[in-house]
Every structure is written in C-alpha cells, then in structure tokens.
Amino acid sequence: MSKAKAKAKQAKGRLKESAGSAMDNRKMQAEGSSERIAGMSEEMPAKAGDKTKRAKGGH
Known part of the structure; x- marks a missing residue:
C-alpha cells in the first residue's frame, strides 16, 4: 500500500x-x-x- 493510501486510512480512522x-458510540470509536x-x-x-532508497543514494 502506498504511503498516501495509508495516511488516508489513518485520517478516516481518526474521523470515525x-x-x-x-x-458516545463505543463500537464506532473502536472501529x-x-x-x-x-x-x-x-x-x-x-x-x-x-x-x-535515500541510503542508496536515490531520491
């Protein structure tokens, strides 16, 4: 998974x-x-x- 998709998943989780x-919905908080x-x-x-990549000299 790309870093951008992972960040989006984190943001969605934070919102949820x-x-x-x-x-006051504990199930939604846990999800x-x-x-x-x-x-x-x-x-x-x-x-x-x-x-x-950076350690090998690539950008």
Missing part, C-alpha cells in the same frame, strides 16, 4: 473515532481506532522503503 466519541492503527502499520513498510 472522533464521531464515535461525539455520539476508528482499529482503522487508524491499521493505516499506521501499512505505512511502516513504505517509510522503510523510502529510507532504503
């Missing part, structure tokens, strides 16, 4: 989490939190790939 909090964390874990390989 906030909406769940505002509506948002789960989605946000999934986005963070999907972003990690993309970040590592970027660092590897």
